Amino acid sequence: MGKSQFKITILGSGSSPGVPIICCPCIVCKSRNPKNRRLRTSLLLSTSEGKNIVFDTSPDFRMQMLSAKVRNLDAVVYTHTHSDHTHGFDDLRAFYFQSHRPVPCFIHESHVDDLRSRFSYAFRRDAYHGTKPQVQLKTFGQNSFKVAGQRFEPALAPHGDLDSAVFRVRNFAYATDFKSLGADLVKKWRGTIHTMVASGLKFGSHKTHSSIEETVALFQELGVRRGIITHLGHEVDHGKDARRLPKGVTFAYDGLQVVVPET
DSSP, rough: OTTTTTEEEEEOOOOOOOOOOOOOTTTTOOOOOOGGGGOEEEEEETTTTOOOEEEEEEEETHHHHTTTTOOOOHHHHHHHHOOHHTTTTTGHHHHHHSSSSOEEEEETTTTTTHHHTTGGGOOOSSOSSOOOOEEEEEEEEEOOOEEEEEEEEEEEEETTTEEEEEEEETEEEOOOSSSSSOOHHHHHHOOOOOOEEEEEOOSOSSSSOOOHHHHHHHHHHTOOSEEEEEEOOOOOOOOOHHSOOOTTEEOOTTTTTEEEOOO
């Protein structure tokens, strides 16, 4: 990678139950195509300086870290606190074993109380009999902030009963678990993004998630040069449905690596 480039790795590309889904006999869940086997959605951003930033700690976080051979973790950035994006939190303790440093965890100020509640044992001062994940919670609001030397520009997007945080990092953007981006944000980001990873649950419509068609339209409205659709449900057959996507748009799959070019 060039000095100002960074690499993204799709750690997981599946929706909340993962794919295959337990007990599901559908064609995709029985598929032998490895691109149809999806851990819960997460993404690794690796800088040319050797810094590693993970978006969310999915329930599959342990296996994602082992598969990607991540030996140092400089920060976690949370999009929201639904279980499929947070319930690998306890496995952050492994990085403390190795580094003896708490892991900085960046989370929107509207989500931090829920994270503390979900993992209250990690933040209590009583005599919990077990090893806790050692973290430093760092909240953010509407202003940009730095993570491991990279400037993150956050925004909020509606996702059912809460908002998800979406981010632009230089000419890369990441948005998962959202129904739409506001017109003001689209106007602000238009023409500034080379590569964007965004969720698109399935073809058709969903009450709280962007569909594949809606995400493709978003890429086009933003002028994204390379769009990657993640958080895919078992309704999506990678081999068959990839042919339905326009030029410049692809489906994510677990293990996919992409270098984001220099700005």
